[in-house]
Amino acid sequence: MRDRIAQVLDRLSPAERKVAELVAADPAGTMAATVASLARAAGVSEPTVVRFCRSLGYEGFADLRLALNRADAVAEGTAPPRPPRVIEAGMPIAEATGAVFDSAIASLTAARRQLDGAAVERAAIALVRAGRVEVWGLGAAAGLAMDLAHRLMATCRGVVARHDPDAQALAAATLDGESVVLCLSLTGRSRAVVQAAREAAAAGATVIALTRPASPLAAAATHLVSCVVEERTALRAPLTSRLVQFAFGDAICVAVALLAPPAAEARHARMTEALESRRIAP
Template identity: 60%
Template sequence: MQEQISSAMGELSPAERKVAQLVIADPDAAMTGTLAHVARRAGVSEPTVVRFCRSLGLEGFGDLRMALARTDQRPRMHRRVEANTPVSEVAGAVLGTAIAALENLQKTLDPTVIERAAPALVRASRVEIWGFGASAAVAQDLAHKLFRVCRGVVARSDPHMQAMAAATLDGDAVALCISHTGRSRELVEAAQLARQAGATVLSVTRPGSPLAEVSTLLVPVEVEEDTELHTPMVSRLAHLVMGDALAVAVALLSPPAADERLARMKAALKPRRTE
């Protein structure tokens, strides 16, 4: 796309060439910014940006953004939310941050970790899912998914309940721990108790962390958070995605009994006819 813009440079008006130069120098400005943002950066009017797009044979600014995205072969970059970020650009910056985090996770993903973790959940007679803060919401979401295909699934966010539950586990149970830092003392202690009780400790957390060290199985997720501004907690998104991967893998491995249980659940939700 940039080659096409460069070759058309001689046929553009002086104002359109300003837009072309901006897009070539900073394609992210067009891919993540608004029409008004690009016009302001190029020092031209919004209609000029639209005319530039049409000079390339495109319908408008939206087509330019899609064309740039389709032909972009660079490593994914994103605009961070800064203190002076215009509100009109916040949505694009937040989406860019989320997309970049998930793309980095995909690049570092070892598919074998899901292969090792899913069978443990299928075999388990009880699945305890633990997390604090934002991870508590992820734990609840994953419990909702695994409830349909696993046995004895419950999510807990209270450290006292986690510790007491850990003491009641056995070798047929799985304690699934979710943590961004892997340093939450209460969660690490509960995981240790579960491990001592003979349970399998499956953790979705940062590799090399205290929680990772006490785990039987590890799904490594290493995401950097920006704590200076009100930016999205991308670790939560990464954990949700890995939770989905676990749930799908478990569903694929589930025996016929799990399908029968799911059918009974669906039947229980149907409105009952009254005589």
């Protein structure tokens, strides 16, 4: 990456050079950064960061970060993921579907490198000890909230998922010091979730946030499980950010299962049996 930056350095604007110097000096920090945090650190605007990425030949910051992760993988002797292809109008369907999987693999590989095992363990300990567990998410995160609640029923007490802002506000008013709330948001800026998280914390509950660091939701949390992933909004772009969020949630559930008391095994068996009885026999 330093060689690539050196090749274009003379063509960069003064503001872009500030970004270049920061990326070259701290590749690891760049991999964990966002466009906003990198812009603040370099003292430039967010569009300047994007222009710098394009000056290097990347579509945007997400692709720059993936390139840094691939370079890091090569340095560690591990196989880098296949570079994701941009899905464009007119691309054959078979090729486009392959690109979706390439993007998923690349995004999950990059996310794996930022996962903080210690943060996951702190969150898991809080969930296992809780007398009541609430899982909150809105919009696309609502599906993840439901999934995590189902997973945590076997290992935690009083688990419920809520994806309605009013229901979250009402629940926050009933929480206490034995309650834990797991809040889900890719951006950390969902107004309703942030407000409910603040109200839950004020009631004495432990708030776990699976979200972007340096966000309003992260600031409201007792424990942060940092999840930095660029959410692509182009019409044809694969939504790999959702896969990353689900993988982080899965990591939390597995950690909870490892810490859960032996009774969780029997509870899980009863839950499995209850579902099986509702399926049509083959």
